[in-house]
Every structure is written in C-alpha cells, then in structure tokens.
Amino acid sequence: QREDYNNPIEKGKLFKAEWLKYEDIPNEMIFDGAIAHWDLSYTRNGDFKACAILGLKNGKIYLLDVFCRQCDLPEAMEWHFAKLREYNKKGLSILSFYDASVAQAAVFLPSWLAAAEREKYASVPLPNHTSTDKHLRIEATLTDVFFNKLIVVDKKLKDTNDWDKASEQILSFEKGTKAHDDFPDTLENAVRLGRTYFGYSTSQD
Numbered sequence: 188q189r190e191d192y193n194n195p196i197e198k199g200k201l202f203k204a205e206w207l208k209y210e211d212i213p214n215e216m217i218f219d220g221a222i223a224h225w226d227l228s229y230t231r232n233g234d235f236k237a238c239a240i241l242g243l244k245n246g247k248i249y250l251l252d253v254f255c256r257q258c259d260l261p262e263a264m265e266w267h268f269a270k271l272r273e274y275n276k277k278g279l280s281i282l283s284f285y286d287a288s289v290a291q292a293a294v295f296l297p298s299w300l301a302a303a304e305r306e307k308y309a310s311v312p313l314p315n316h317t318s319t320d321k322h323l324r325i326e327a328t329l330t331d332v333f334f335n336k337l338i339v340v341d342k343k344l345k346d347t348n349d350w351d352k353a354s355e356q357i358l359s360f361e362k363g364t365k366a367h368d369d370f371p372d373t374l375e376n377a378v379r380l381g382r383t384y385f386g387y388s389t390s391q392d
Contacts, residue, residue: 202330203333210340211342212339219245221240221279221281222240222281222282222377222381223238223241223281223282224315224373224377225283225312226370226376227260228369234257235367236263238373239252239253248338248381249341250338251341253350254266254267255349255352255370271308272308284376285299285315287315321368322368325372325375329374356368357370357371357374
C-alpha cells in the first residue's frame with residue numbers, strides 16, 4: 188500500500204506505532220551482551236540488506252543501531268566493520284551473525300572473508316540457519332517484545348533514513364504481506380539469539 192499506491196498505513200496491522208518505545212541510551216551503559224544479525228539480499232535493487240545491533244541488559248533489549256538499505260554488498264559490509272570498530276572502542280564486543288538459510292552461506296561467506304581482509308578486522312559474522320516459518324517467528328517473537336515493552340529504540344535513530352525504512356517494514360508487516368520484511372526478519376533473529384546467549388532476566392535461575 189505504501190510503496191505501490193502511495194497510501195501510507197497509519198495503523199500497523201500487527202505491530203502498532205505506539206508500541207515503538209524510544210529512549211536516550213547512555214553511552215556508558217554496560218550491557219550483559221551485544222549482538223548483531225544481518226539479512227543480506229543477492230542484488231542491489233531486490234530486497235533490502237538489513238542489520239539490527241542490540242544491547243541486552245537485565246532482560247531488556249536496546250536497539251542500538253540499524254542498517255536497512257537497497258544497496259551493494261560492499262556498502263553493507265563496510266558499515267558492519269565500521270560499527271564493530273566503533274563499539275569496540277567503547278569496550279563493547281559484538282557477537283554477530285548473518286542469515287545463512289538455503290544457499291546463502293556458500294554465497295556470502297567468501298564475501299565476508301574478503302571484506303574482513305580488506306578492512307583488516309577479523310570479526311566475521313557466523314552463519315545462522317533458521318528452518319521455522321518466517322512469518323510465525325516474527326509474529327511470535329516481536330509481538331512479545333514490543334507489546335510487553337521489553338525493547339527500546341535508541342532515540343538517536345529517529346529520523347534517520349535507515350530507521351524510517353526499518354520502522355515502515357515493521358508497521359506494514361503481516362502474514363502474507365507483499366511489502367519488504369527484511370528488517371523484521373533480521374530483528375527477530377537478533378532478539379532470539381540475544382535472549383539465547385545473554386538471558387531473559389536478572390534471575391540467576
């Protein structure tokens with residue numbers, strides 16, 4: 188509706204605009220862990236290349252950085268290594284993954300290795316394969332974190348082109364949608380992996 192008919196959807200079908208919570212996230216915040224997940228497309232003008240970088244603390248999820256663009260692969264990979272360097276200087280080490288469903292690992296791994304060598308930065312994302320239904324995953328995971336206010340978006344992302352595209356994809360998402368869903372997909376993966384590696388709450392149990 189938004190893209191093909193110039194008919195903006197004010198109310199999200201599944202995810203509501205009022206569920207998106209923004210906060211100033213202090214630079215000195217110490218996270219339990221940080222995670223990045225990439226969903227890469229094969230072509231420049233096809234799907235979006237999307238990445239979500241999350242910090243997790245006491246069961247709460249902080250969306251720190253977003254990449255959501257129709258662009259060439261090198262642009263996405265340069266952004267990845269620049270962000271890893273930036274966070275590393277702040278003392279934050281990011282565990283990163285990329286979607287390796289179908290034949291994507293064979294296609295993208297050589298590109299990641301070449302980019303790491305070019306950037307002289309050894310942190311190559313790990314392949315992550317998910318076999319469950321994409322739309323069911325996104326609906327179950329993201330409804331939980333958005334509705335229960337477990338996820339916070341860094342206020343500095345507001346009014347950036349990447350977040351404009353990313354939030355548009357979140358609000359237009361529903362099962363069977365023809366709209367792009369690359370960012371909701373990568374965000375769901377990042378949230379699920381982040382919870383797996385860095386826990387759900389402050390409870391030691």
